[in-house]
Amino acid sequence: MISQNDINTILSSKSTVMDSNGTKIGSAGQVYLDDQTGDPSWVTVKTGLFGTSESFVPLQGASLNGHDVHVGYSKDQAKDAPRIESDGDLSPEEENRLYRHYGLSGHTDQADRKGDALNDKTGTTGVVGTGKSDRNERGYQAGDERVDRKDAPGTVGYDTSGPTTDDAMTRSEEELRVGTERREAGKARMRKYVVTENVTKTVPVSKEQVRVEREPITDANRGDAMDGPAISEEEHEVVLNEERVVVDKEAVPVERVRLNKETVTAQETVTDEVRKEKIEILDADGTDINNSTKNKR
Numbered sequence: 001m002i003s004q005n006d007i008n009t010i011l012s013s014k015s016t017v018m019d020s021n022g023t024k025i026g027s028a029g030q031v032y033l034d035d036q037t038g039d040p041s042w043v044t045v046k047t048g049l050f051g052t053s054e055s056f057v058p059l060q061g062a063s064l065n066g067h068d069v070h071v072g073y074s075k076d077q078a079k080d081a082p083r084i085e086s087d088g089d090l091s092p093e094e095e096n097r098l099y100r101h102y103g104l105s106g107h108t109d110q111a112d113r114k115g116d117a118l119n120d121k122t123g124t125t126g127v128v129g130t131g132k133s134d135r136n137e138r139g140y141q142a143g144d145e146r147v148d149r150k151d152a153p154g155t156v157g158y159d160t161s162g163p164t165t166d167d168a169m170t171r172s173e174e175e176l177r178v179g180t181e182r183r184e185a186g187k188a189r190m191r192k193y194v195v196t197e198n199v200t201k202t203v204p205v206s207k208e209q210v211r212v213e214r215e216p217i218t219d220a221n222r223g224d225a226m227d228g229p230a231i232s233e234e235e236h237e238v239v240l241n242e243e244r245v246v247v248d249k250e251a252v253p254v255e256r257v258r259l260n261k262e263t264v265t266a267q268e269t270v271t272d273e274v275r276k277e278k279i280e281i282l283d284a285d286g287t288d289i290n291n292s293t294k295n296k297r
Contacts, residue, residue: 173276
């Protein structure tokens with residue numbers, strides 16, 4: 001159960017809000033208190049790219065584990081919650097939208113009993129910590145000195161004239177913060193397959209042929225010529241050889257191929273709208289003093 005004692009821990013330590021499955025939803029932004037009971041009722045969670053969006057998540061049944069706030073809702077429920085400006089004031093209509101989104105029981109009955117609640121001396125319906133529909137809720141951020149209602153007596157610095165406020169007004173403006181996030185853009189795959197192609201090679205082959213040689217009878221070969229009968233029938237044969245082409249195939253490694261990655265950098269231009277506050281100085285008649293001064297010149 002989250003109590004007022006946990007608020008400073010949540011805001012000062014930039015707590016992480018975890019969903020019911022233990023998955024990180026985002027970092028805690030503001031804590032909204034029930035105006036009647038003072039109990040923490042909602043926490044805003046910074047979600048989206050670079051934490052530019054804030055979603056409201058109920059603190060009912062939530063617990064603080066170290067600096068992590070564990071809520072009883074899923075990350076998708078938080079991210080799909082109605083877009084509501086976390087401007088320090090949660091109206092009954094906005095709160096009803098959140099009740100319907102999270103399926104919280106009791107919000108319809110409380111809206112129907114609005115008149116009865118206002119007639120009650122205490123202004124409550126007996127449901128503690130639910131932030132009922134007939135009252136606003138205030139949000140608090142890190143650095144707030146008080147954790148009670150922001151419009152309570154004695155509060156200093158709220159931009160409304162009063163006996164305890166200072167004489168300055170804060171002007172704020174949005175800054176465009178652009179960064180990058182890493183995501184999967186595709187996959188590259190390497191596979192090996194077999195193709196067949198014709199290879200032609202020229203190979204020299206040789207063969208033996210019969211060649212008849214005749215030599216005259218000389219003193220050198222006369223003995224061989226006269227060896228044997230003078231007249232006879234004889235046969236003599238020689239073996240003829242030839243080369244034949246023999247084809248054989250052998251698989252041999254030719255190269256090694258691997259996949260590697262390299263990073264290339266490109267420039268992208270981002271354009272978005274940012275809001276900023278302007279302050280005008282008005283006289284008692286509602287005339288802009290700055291414009292009047294310029295016109296006189």
